[in-house]
Every structure is written in structure tokens, then in C-alpha cells.
Amino acid sequence: MSKILIVDDEPHIRLLLEQALEELEDKGVELLTAENGEQGLETVRRDKPELVFLDVMMPKMNGFDVCRAVKDDPATKGVYIVMLTAKGQEFDRQKGDEVGADLYMTKPFDPDEIVAKAFEVLKLSR
Amino acid sequence: MRYSSPYPRARISQETRWHKALSMAEIKLKKVLSGEKAHETISGILASIGVPIGILDADGSLLAGKPAGGSSKKYPISISGDVIGWAVGTEEAQSVAVLAGYLAQHHAERKALARETLDGYKEISLLYNFVDKIALCLNLNEVAKLVIEETRKNIRSSNASLMLLNQRTRNLEIIAASGREYSPKMTLKPGVGIGIAGTVFFSGKAEIVNNVATDPRYVKGTNKVGSMMCAPLKTRDKVIGVINVSSEDPVVYTAANLKLLHMLTAQAALVIENAVFHENKLKEERIKSNLERYVSPQVVKAIMDSKENIVFAPAKRNITVLFSDIRNFTTTCEQQPPEKIVEYLNEYFTHMVDVIFTHGGTLNKFVGDMIFAFFGAPGKSDNNEKRAIESAIAMQKRIKAVPSVWIQNNFLTGIGINSGDVVVGNIGSPHHMDYTAIGDEVNTGSRLQSMAKGGQILVSRSAYEATKELFPFKEIGSVQVKGKNKSVEVFEVLY
Numbered sequence: 001m002s003k004i005l006i007v008d009d010e011p012h013i014r015l016l017l018e019q020a021l022e023e024l025e026d027k028g029v030e031l032l033t034a035e036n037g038e039q040g041l042e043t044v045r046r047d048k049p050e051l052v053f054l055d056v057m058m059p060k061m062n063g064f065d066v067c068r069a070v071k072d073d074p075a076t077k078g079v080y081i082v083m084l085t086a087k088g089q090e091f092d093r094q095k096g097d098e099v100g101a102d103l104y105m106t107k108p109f110d111p112d113e114i115v116a117k118a119f120e121v122l123k124l125s126r
Numbered sequence: 127m128r129y130s131s132p133y134p135r136a137r138i139s140q141e142t143r144w145h146k147a148l149s150m151a152e153i154k155l156k157k158v159l160s161g162e163k164a165h166e167t168i169s170g171i172l173a174s175i176g177v178p179i180g181i182l183d184a185d186g187s188l189l190a191g192k193p194a195g196g197s198s199k200k201y202p203i204s205i206s207g208d209v210i211g212w213a214v215g216t217e218e219a220q221s222v223a224v225l226a227g228y229l230a231q232h233h234a235e236r237k238a239l240a241r242e243t244l245d246g247y248k249e250i251s252l253l254y255n256f257v258d259k260i261a262l263c264l265n266l267n268e269v270a271k272l273v274i275e276e277t278r279k280n281i282r283s284s285n286a287s288l289m290l291l292n293q294r295t296r297n298l299e300i301i302a303a304s305g306r307e308y309s310p311k312m313t314l315k316p317g318v319g320i321g322i323a324g325t326v327f328f329s330g331k332a333e334i335v336n337n338v339a340t341d342p343r344y345v346k347g348t349n350k351v352g353s354m355m356c357a358p359l360k361t362r363d364k365v366i367g368v369i370n371v372s373s374e375d376p377v378v379y380t381a382a383n384l385k386l387l388h389m390l391t392a393q394a395a396l397v398i399e400n401a402v403f404h405e406n407k408l409k410e411e412r413i414k415s416n417l418e419r420y421v422s423p424q425v426v427k428a429i430m431d432s433k434e435n436i437v438f439a440p441a442k443r444n445i446t447v448l449f450s451d452i453r454n455f456t457t458t459c460e461q462q463p464p465e466k467i468v469e470y471l472n473e474y475f476t477h478m479v480d481v482i483f484t485h486g487g488t489l490n491k492f493v494g495d496m497i498f499a500f501f502g503a504p505g506k507s508d509n510n511e512k513r514a515i516e517s518a519i520a521m522q523k524r525i526k527a528v529p530s531v532w533i534q535n536n537f538l539t540g541i542g543i544n545s546g547d548v549v550v551g552n553i554g555s556p557h558h559m560d561y562t563a564i565g566d567e568v569n570t571g572s573r574l575q576s577m578a579k580g581g582q583i584l585v586s587r588s589a590y591e592a593t594k595e596l597f598p599f600k601e602i603g604s605v606q607v608k609g610k611n612k613s614v615e616v617f618e619v620l621y
Contacts, residue, residue: 016247019240025157108251111244 002122003049005032007040007066008084009058013107017053020111027124037061044070044079051121053114054101056085056092064099071100080121084109155183155203155211155226158233159190167229171222179215179222191215191222205230249389252280257393266401270302273394277371278304280390281383284374285351289323290359290367290398298323298367305372321345322356323368330365332357332388334379338372352376357387359395366399417504420488420561438504438561440551445502446510446589447548447568448487449575450478450521450541452495458536470533471495477524485517490562496575500563503550511585511592514543518583519597519621538580544571545588570614573607583619590617597621 004024006017014033021031032047034040038060044052052070056063063083070076083101085092096104103117119126159165159181168190172179178192181203189211201223203211210230213223256276263269270288278286285305289298298321322343326333336353338344344351354372358365369391373379410430416438417426452458452474459467475497479489482499486507490498499517501510518541525537548565567588574584590599602616 012243015236015240016244019237019244108247108254110251110255111248 001028001030002124003030003032003047003051004118004122005034005040005043005047005049005052007034007037007043007052007058007063008055009035010055011035013055013084016111017114020114021118023115023126024118024122024124029118029122029124037063037066041066041069044076045073048076049079051080051082051118053082053084056083056096064095067096067101068099082114082117153205153208153210153230153234153237155181155230156189158210158226158230161229161233164229164233165190168222168226171225175218175222177216177218179213179219181222181226182212182214184210184212186212203227203230205234249386252386253389253393256390257397260394260397263397264401264404266398266405267301269394269397269401273369273390273398274302274304277369277387277390281355281371281387282373282377283371286369286371288359288367288369288394288398289327290402291327291365298327301367322354323370326356326358326368327365330358330360332384332391334381334384336378337376350374353379355379355384355387357384357391359391359398361395361399366395366402369394416561420490420504438552440549440553440564442547443503443506443550444510444545444547445500445550445563446514446543446545447563447571448482448497448499448501448514448518448541448543449572450497450499450518450539451575453538453540453580455495461536470530470537473528473530474525474533474537477528478521481520481524482517485513485520487513487517491560498572500550503563504561511543511545511589512596514545515583515585515589515593515597515619518543519619522581522583522621540575540578540580541583542571542574542576542578542585543583543589544568544574544586545592546570546586569609570607573610573614574616577605577607577616583621585617585619587615587617590615 004021006014006021008014008017014035018031018033021029025031032043032049034043037058040052040054040058041061043049044066054063054066063085067081067083070079070081077100080102081100082103082105083092083096084105084107085096086107093104105113105117118124159168168181172181172191180188180193181190183189193214198215199217199219201213201220202209203213203223203226205227211226213219213226215222259276260269260272263272270290274286274288277283283305285303287300287303287305290301291297292299322333322335322338322341322345324345325343332355334353334355335341335344338351338354351372352375354370356368356370359367359369369387371379371387414426414430462470475492478497482489482497485501487499487501488503490500492498501507501514501517507513521541522539525539526534528534544567546565546567548563548567550561550563552559552561553564554560570586574586578584584602585593585599598620600618600620602618604613605616606613
């Protein structure tokens with residue numbers, strides 16, 4: 001079963017991403033959540049999701065460090081990582097590229113875009 | 127109770143998932159129990175009870191616990207009356223069913239909240255993208271086109287149009303439209319009860335009309351319209367236009383659709399107001415740069431600041447004309463190479479224009495070595511005769527003061543001044559227009575100039591009457607001028 005992991009320290013962002021991705025649950029996709037970077041990395045290692053929506057600013061371990069750790073590990077480097085961050089932080093985008101993020105989306109993100117991306121990465125048809 | 131309607135429901139790309147009330151049937155017990163906390167709670171309870179209790183989903187598949195023996199009972203797990211699963215076992219299973227129901231209720235509430243949050247977030251995201259797209263556009267037609275495109279992208283419709291009030295005609299005019307058919311030339315005189323758009327324009331309140339055909343206000347156009355929404359484009363203090371969204375099929379536009387349209391128009395109005403302001407500014411700049419060819423920058427500023435409506439269309443005006451010409455110019459030219467003459471002429475003209483501008487005059491044209499200027503157009507002014515004569519005196523004096531001695535000695539000018547009603551405005555062919563003055567009084571001014579000897583300023587009776595207390599004059603008498611039946615009374619200004 002395909003898995004998507006949502007890593008964000010803000011409960012309402014986790015909740016609304018989960019809600020936006022509800023459509024995929026109907027297709028048998030399992031949605032996992034983590035509330036900080038450390039927990040996120042653990043979940044990636046344990047559950048091997050195909051796709052991770054990863055916030056940048058988080059306690060314990062920030063999104064860049066999580067991304068780097070995931071991409072440096074041969075066992076998890078194939079995971080598709082979408083970094084989520086506040087609009088206008090161009091510096092973050094550069095840093096996201098450095099740590100190997102696959103895509104970069106700015107908040108407020110377009111929920112429809114998120115769903116479309118998930119369908120694409122998981123190779124599912126709507 | 128379900129909402130029933132004879133029409134298919136309006137579908138909005140987002141709306142299919144927005145604002146949909148959460149149905150309890152959507153809550154799956156499996157999902158409820160998969161939550162980490164819920165799972166822990168249920169497993170703990172089942173373990174502590176010690177007798178086999180099974181939790182089944184609505185279809186009877188085992189989700190947790192152990193299947194109970196033959197004498198067990200089935201207790202429904204329900205939320206708001208909908209059964210979503212069963213607790214099966216001894217009578218302890220009843221408490222487990224209640225607990226599971228409570229967990230499901232909690233899950234449903236959380237989900238409803240999440241859905242609402244998502245709706246809000248979608249609105250923000252939509253608005254954010256919308257503003258991002260239109261905010262920097264200063265071209266009115268482009269903004270209007272973008273607004274219509276974005277509106278149609280987000281609200282299901284077969285036609286959409288943006289109308290703005292034409293300040294001159296007071297009609298609502300279509301600036302941008304998209305759809306199966308529309309008439310770009312369609313206009314509407316807004317009024318209370320005239321047209322749905324007209325009514326909304328006046329009331330400033332957005333409306334849904336789901337059965338347009340039966341609405342008495344509806345003005346039939348080329349479009350087939352079943353249902354429509356109309357929202358006003360409101361700026362800080364007024365309504366500047368409306369946006370219409372319509373569907374050929376009678377659909378049911380909802381309050382949520384209207385809210386979305388309202389949100390889009392609120393943002394669009396600000397950007398459109400800005401674009402209109404920018405276009406007016408450009409128009410003003412064009413008028414200004416046109417004016418600067420004829421009058422001094424100070425006069426341009428005075429005209430622009432006066433809020434006076436500058437009319438370039440030919441109109442009758444009382445003005446004073448001034449003609450100035452160099453005597454014996456052809457003979458003078460023979461003494462110098464043509465390049466030198468051009469150089470002297472440019473210097474001479476520069477000084478003369480400076481004097482004319484200083485006195486608030488309008489330079490009309492140079493014809494060879496002749497200067498034609500007037501006072502009193504395009505900006506209206508008083509004391510035209512006085513300023514023309516003062517200008518003429520200053521011109522004569524300036525020639526004697528220019529740095530070039532050659533000009534001082536060789537450029538002797540005769541000046542003629544007349545005042546009266548003439549036609550002033552843009553005159554010519556569509557390919558070439560000139561802002562100029564035409565009329566008998568203009569011709570008389572020109573004749574007076576040709577009569578004037580070098581250094582002389584000759585004026586007509588009308589110019590003399592207006593200024594006789596201000597300057598010393600010498601009466602020359604009545605003179606028959608070329609091409610005129612009536613003789614002209616001529617006065618010389620002494621300076």
C-alpha cells in the first residue's frame with residue numbers, strides 16, 4: 001500500500017493537508033503524519049512512504065536536515081520530497097536544492113496542486 | 127432533509143469538494159480506529175476486559191479484538207443514528223460500542239473542522255493567486271480580461287462579462303467578456319429596475335438570479351441566459367461597474383458561489399480602479415506633451431491644474447492673434463550661406479518663442495520666417511490683447527538685445543495684432559491634424575503684419591479699444607487691405 005507522510009509542527013496544516021489528500025485515501029493510500037523533524041525521519045525510515053510533504057521550520061530537526069538525511073541514506077533516497085515553506089524565502093529554495101528536495105511549494109499552497117502532485121508521484125489516476 | 131431542485135446543481139471546480147456537509151456515512155470505523163490514540167485506547171480496554179470482544183465494521187469485517195463465541199450479542203457502534211460498525215461479545219461489548227461511538231464522534235468533528243479549514247485555506251490560496259496574477263497589471267483591458275478568465279476558471283459558467291460605467295455616456299459598457307456568444311458593443315443604461323446588472327450597479331449588492339427568464343428586470347441580449355450572478359465592482363466610495371457570470375442552463379448558483387464571486391470582485395475593483403487611474407494619467411500625459419509644443423510649461427501646468435476641460439475639437443473662441451515677420455528676409459538671406467541663415471533663424475525663433483511663452487501666448491506655427499501666435503487658447507485667459515501687445519513690444523526689444531550682432535542689424539520685424547471671434551481647434555485630415563485658428567480676424571491680423579514696417583507693431587481697432595488706456599498709440603487711419611471689402615482701422619503701438 002502506498003504511503004504519504006505529512007511532516008509539519010502546525011496541527012492545522014497537518015489537518016488540512018490530510019483533508020486535501022483524503023481523495024487518495026479512497027484509492028487505498030495511507031496517510032501518515034509527524035509533528036516534528038525527528039519524528040518525520042523516524043517515520044520515513046520505518047514506513048518507507050513514497051511521498052513526503054515536509055515543512056522547513058520545525059522544532060527538534062528542521063526540514064532541510066530531514067531532507068538531507070533521507071536523501072543521503074541509500075535505503076530512503078528514492079522518496080519524493082516536497083518542501084513546504086513561507087512565500088518569499090528565496091534563500092530556502094536554494095537550500096532546498098542543495099539538500100536534494102524534489103519540489104518546492106510555497107505557503108499558502110494551492111490544495112489542488114498538492115493533490116495533483118500526489119496523484120502524479122504515486123502514479124495514480126483520478 | 128435533502129435539498130431538492132428541478133435544476134442540476136451548479137458545479138464549481140472547487141465547489142465539488144467545498145462546503146459539502148459532512149455525511150456520517152463517510153466516517154469509516156476502520157479509519158477511526160487507525161488513529162494512534164484511538165487504537166491504543168480500544169486495545170487497552172479490550173485487553174483489560176479479558177473476555178473476547180470483536181469490533182467489526184459495517185460490512186462485518188473484524189477490525190480489532192477477537193471474534194466472540196456463539197452466544198454473543200451484537201451492539202451497534204453509531205454516530206448520529208448511522209451505524210458504522212458493531213461490537214460483538216458478552217454484554218461488556220455494549221460499553222465498548224459506546225466508547226467506539228464516542229471516538230467516532232470525535233473523529234467526525236475533527237474531520238468537519240478540517241474540511242472547514244481546508245475550505246478557508248482554498249479561498250486564501252485562490253485569492254492569493256488571483257491577486258498575484260492581476261495586481262501588477264496597469265492596462266485596463268488586460269486586467270479586465272484576466273479577471274474574467276480567472277472568474278470563469280473558478281465559477282462554472284457559460285458567459286462572463288465585466289462592465290464599467292462610462293463616465294461620459296453614463297452607460298455600463300462591456301470591457302471584457304468571454305463565453306459562447308456575447309456582444310462586445312452591448313451597453314446598458316443603468317437604472318433602478320433596468321437590467322439585473324443595472325440594479326446591482328445601483329444597489330451595490332451582489333445578487334443570484336437562478337431563473338433569469340422570469341425576472342422582470344432582465345434585459346434580453348444575444349446570450350441565452352438561464353441563471354446568473356452579478357456582483358458590483360466597489361471601490362472605497364463608489365461602484366464603478368459590475369461582473370456578470372451566467373450559465374445557459376438553469377443551474378443553481380449557491381451562496382458559496384456568490385461569496386466567491388464577491389471576493390474576486392472586491393479584489394478586482396481595486397486593481398481596475400488603479401488601471402483606470404493609470405490610463406487617465408497617460409491620457410493627461412499625452413495632452414500635456416501635445417500642449418507643450420504650443421505653450422510654455424507653466425501654461426501647460428496652469429491648464430492641467432485648472433481642471434478645465436481642454437477641448438481640441440474646433441470651437442469658436444475670442445482670441446488675439448499675433449503675426450511677426452522679418453522684413454526683406456529674402457534679400458537678407460542672399461548675404462549669407464543657407465546653413466548660416468538656418469542657424470540665425472533658429473536663434474531668432476528661440477528668443478521669440480521664449481518671449482511669447484513668457485507672456486502666456488500659444489505658438490501656433492512658423493511659416494518660413496513668419497511667426498503665428500495667439501493668446502486665449504487652448505487655455506482660456508483674460509487680457510489677451512494686453513498680453514499680445516506686451517509680447518510684441520518685448521519681441522522687438524529682444525531682437526535688439528540678442529547676442530548675435532548680425533541678427534540685431536539684419537532681422538527687422540513687422541508685427542500685426544488683431545482680436546475677435548475665430549474658430550480654434552484641431553484642423554486637418556485624419557492623417558495630419560494641426561491645432562490652429564481659422565477665420566477672418568486671423569486673416570486681418572496677417573494683413574496688418576504685412577503692412578507693418580521693420581520695428582513697427584500695428585493693431586486693429588478691437589485690440590486698440592481693449593488697451594488704449596495701457597499703451598500710447600498713433601492712429602494710422604483706415605486702410606484697404608488685400609482681399610477684404612471693408613477697410614481696416616489701423617493703430618500703431620508706440621514703445
